[in-house]
Amino acid sequence: MNATVALRKKAENMTNSNKTLRNDIQSMRALAVIAVIIFHIDKTWLPGGFLGVDIFFVISGFVISNLIFIKKDAGTFSFIDFCTSRLRRIAPAYFALLFATSLLASLLLTTNDFNAFFPSFKRALFFYSNNYFATYYDYFGPQGYELPLLHTWSLAVEMQYYLFISPLLLLIPKKYRTSAILATLSILTLYASYETLYKHSNEIYYSLLARVPEFLIGSMVALSQAPKTVTHKKVAYRAGLILITLSLFFINDSLPFPGILALPPCIGAALIIWSQHKNPKSWLFYPPLVFTGNISYSLYLWHWPILAGFKYYYGDYNLPMGSTLIAIGLIVLVSYASYTWVEGPMRRPKARLSPLTMAAVVITFILGSLVIPPKINHHLTTPLPTELTRYADQQTICHSQMMGDCIRGDRESNKEILMIGDSHAAQLNIFADVIGQFMKVRIRVITASSCINIDNFDVERIPEPVRKSCITQTEEADKALLGSQDIVLAGRWDYQLKSPEFVIALNKFLVTARERNQRVFILAQVPSLTLNLQRAIKFEALGLHPPLGKNPDADEYNLKISEIAKHYPNVKILDYSHIELFNNAPFFGHTPLYSDSDHLNEVxxxxxxxxxxxxxxxALQPPLSTAN
Structure with a gap:
C-alpha cells in the first residue's frame, strides 16, 4: 500500500514540468540544438552536428517512458491526458512557425517554388512531413537546404512516436519491459542498418521505424537504476561525453545512417542522463547552457526556416559571413520571442484551453492556412510566360523517359545525329530542332536527369529518385549508339567532372567510340548563373537586389572537359559559351534566356x-551517318 501511495505521489509530481526538469538534461538539449544549428550553418564546422536530432530523440524517449511507466504503475495514466499534454507542449509554437513560414513563403517564393513548398506545408500541418520529404525530389524546385520546413520531419517522427509507438509500452507486462524493449531496439537497429547499407535508400533516414531505437534507448534509461556510487556516476558521465564528442567530429552525413552508427551518440546521451551528474561546477549546470536548453525547442523550430530563407536568397548553401551573423541574431531573437510569448505561456495552467476550444482553434488555423497563403502568392506574383520558365514540355521529350522516337530537326532526312547527356542536353531539344532543320538532318535526343547516360556512369552518386531512369535511358542510348556515327555529348560539366568515377566512365566511352570509328562532339556548358533567374526577377519586384551574375565554375570545367577531349582524335569540343548571345547573360536585350540558374528556357x-x-x-562536316 505504501508503495502504491508513493507511486501516485511521484506520478502527480510528473504533471508539473517545473518539478521534473533536470539541469543536466536541459544542458543536453542545449548541446543538441547548438550542434544542429552549427551543422546547418556550415556542416564542415561540425560534421556530425546533425546527430543533435538523435540526442533529442533519446531525451524524449527517456522523459516519455519515465512518465508512462510511473503513471501506469500508479494506475493514473490517461492516454487522452497524455496526448493533450504532448499537443500542448508541441503544437502552439509549431503552428506559429507554420503560420509565419507560410506567409513569408507566399511573399518571397516564386510561383513554381511556392508550388513546391505548399505540399510540404500541408503534410507538416498533420505531422506527416517526414514521409513527404523521404520521397521528395524536384530537379527544378528548391534544393534541400532551401526548403523552409525540411526540419519538421523530426517533429513529425516525434509526434508519430508519441501517438503510435509509446502507447504500446503500456501493453508490456512490467517484468518483460526491459527484455521486450531491448529486443525491439536490436531488431529495428539491424533493420535500419540493412536498409542504409544495402539498399542505399534515402527514405530510411526519415522513417519512424528507423528512429524508434533511439527513443527506446531513452526508455532503457528510464527502466534502469541510477549508478549507486560516485565512481560509477563519473565513469558513465565521462564515457557518454567521449562517445558524443567523437561522434560529432567523426560521423558525417556521407556515412550510412541511421542504424549502427546511431548507437554511439545515442548511448552517449543515455549514459549522461543515466549518470544523474550533479556536480554544480560541471558544464551541465552552466546557467546560460541551461537557459539555452529551456528554449531549445523554439531554437530548433525557428533556426532552419531563417537559414533556409537566407540560402534561398543567395541560391547557395554557403552564406557570406555577414549574412551568417545576421541569421544567427535573428534565430536568437525570434526563438526567444517564441519561447516568451507562445511556448512558455501555453504551458501555464491558466492558459490551457479546453480540448473543444483547442480543437476549434486548430481547425480554424488549418483551414485558414490552406486557403490564404496560396491566394497571396498567386496575387502577388505575375507568372512568366511558359516558354520563359521551362526548356521544353517534359511530356514531349525523351528526358528520363522515352516519348515516341525522340527525333528533332528534319524528320524526313536519312542522316542522323545522336545527342545524349543530362538535363543540359535535354535543354537542347529546341536547339536540336533549329540545328537539324538548318543542316537537313534529324537529331535523336535521349537524355536523363542528373545523368550522362553512358555505360559505367556512377549512378549511385545521383539522387535516388532518378537512378532508375538513368539506367533505363542508358540502355536506350546504348541501342541508338550501335547505329550512330556522329554523337553529340552535352552535360553540366561543373557537376559531372567533380566525380572521379564519372571521368573514368567518360574516358571508357570515348575509347569505345574511337574503336567504333564514331565521332564525338562534346558541347561545352553554357554559362551558369549565381542565382535562379526567376527568383532574381521576383526579388527585384520586391525591391530587393539579389547577387545575380555569371558563375565562373562553368568556364573552369569547360577547360577540364577540353583537356580530356585532346587525348582522342575522334573527339572535338564545341565551345559556344562566349558568343554574343551570352555577353549579358541571363538576358539578351530584355529577353530572359534562362529558366533557372543553369538551364536555358525555350526562347x-x-x-x-x-x-x-x-x-x-x-564542325559536323560529312561524314554523317545514314539511317538504316
Missing part, C-alpha cells in the same frame, strides 16, 4: 540554336 534554346547553327554545321 533561350531557340536563340542559341540560331546563333550557332552555321558554326555547328561546319
Amino acid at each position: 533561350g534554346a531557340r536563340l542559341y540554336g540560331e546563333a550557332v547553327k552555321e558554326r555547328f554545321a561546319r
Whole structure:
C-alpha cells in the first residue's frame, strides 16, 4: 500500500514540468540544438552536428517512458491526458512557425517554388512531413537546404512516436519491459542498418521505424537504476561525453545512417542522463547552457526556416559571413520571442484551453492556412510566360523517359545525329530542332536527369529518385549508339567532372567510340548563373537586389572537359559559351534566356540554336551517318 501511495505521489509530481526538469538534461538539449544549428550553418564546422536530432530523440524517449511507466504503475495514466499534454507542449509554437513560414513563403517564393513548398506545408500541418520529404525530389524546385520546413520531419517522427509507438509500452507486462524493449531496439537497429547499407535508400533516414531505437534507448534509461556510487556516476558521465564528442567530429552525413552508427551518440546521451551528474561546477549546470536548453525547442523550430530563407536568397548553401551573423541574431531573437510569448505561456495552467476550444482553434488555423497563403502568392506574383520558365514540355521529350522516337530537326532526312547527356542536353531539344532543320538532318535526343547516360556512369552518386531512369535511358542510348556515327555529348560539366568515377566512365566511352570509328562532339556548358533567374526577377519586384551574375565554375570545367577531349582524335569540343548571345547573360536585350540558374528556357534554346547553327554545321562536316 505504501508503495502504491508513493507511486501516485511521484506520478502527480510528473504533471508539473517545473518539478521534473533536470539541469543536466536541459544542458543536453542545449548541446543538441547548438550542434544542429552549427551543422546547418556550415556542416564542415561540425560534421556530425546533425546527430543533435538523435540526442533529442533519446531525451524524449527517456522523459516519455519515465512518465508512462510511473503513471501506469500508479494506475493514473490517461492516454487522452497524455496526448493533450504532448499537443500542448508541441503544437502552439509549431503552428506559429507554420503560420509565419507560410506567409513569408507566399511573399518571397516564386510561383513554381511556392508550388513546391505548399505540399510540404500541408503534410507538416498533420505531422506527416517526414514521409513527404523521404520521397521528395524536384530537379527544378528548391534544393534541400532551401526548403523552409525540411526540419519538421523530426517533429513529425516525434509526434508519430508519441501517438503510435509509446502507447504500446503500456501493453508490456512490467517484468518483460526491459527484455521486450531491448529486443525491439536490436531488431529495428539491424533493420535500419540493412536498409542504409544495402539498399542505399534515402527514405530510411526519415522513417519512424528507423528512429524508434533511439527513443527506446531513452526508455532503457528510464527502466534502469541510477549508478549507486560516485565512481560509477563519473565513469558513465565521462564515457557518454567521449562517445558524443567523437561522434560529432567523426560521423558525417556521407556515412550510412541511421542504424549502427546511431548507437554511439545515442548511448552517449543515455549514459549522461543515466549518470544523474550533479556536480554544480560541471558544464551541465552552466546557467546560460541551461537557459539555452529551456528554449531549445523554439531554437530548433525557428533556426532552419531563417537559414533556409537566407540560402534561398543567395541560391547557395554557403552564406557570406555577414549574412551568417545576421541569421544567427535573428534565430536568437525570434526563438526567444517564441519561447516568451507562445511556448512558455501555453504551458501555464491558466492558459490551457479546453480540448473543444483547442480543437476549434486548430481547425480554424488549418483551414485558414490552406486557403490564404496560396491566394497571396498567386496575387502577388505575375507568372512568366511558359516558354520563359521551362526548356521544353517534359511530356514531349525523351528526358528520363522515352516519348515516341525522340527525333528533332528534319524528320524526313536519312542522316542522323545522336545527342545524349543530362538535363543540359535535354535543354537542347529546341536547339536540336533549329540545328537539324538548318543542316537537313534529324537529331535523336535521349537524355536523363542528373545523368550522362553512358555505360559505367556512377549512378549511385545521383539522387535516388532518378537512378532508375538513368539506367533505363542508358540502355536506350546504348541501342541508338550501335547505329550512330556522329554523337553529340552535352552535360553540366561543373557537376559531372567533380566525380572521379564519372571521368573514368567518360574516358571508357570515348575509347569505345574511337574503336567504333564514331565521332564525338562534346558541347561545352553554357554559362551558369549565381542565382535562379526567376527568383532574381521576383526579388527585384520586391525591391530587393539579389547577387545575380555569371558563375565562373562553368568556364573552369569547360577547360577540364577540353583537356580530356585532346587525348582522342575522334573527339572535338564545341565551345559556344562566349558568343554574343551570352555577353549579358541571363538576358539578351530584355529577353530572359534562362529558366533557372543553369538551364536555358525555350526562347533561350531557340536563340542559341540560331546563333550557332552555321558554326555547328561546319564542325559536323560529312561524314554523317545514314539511317538504316
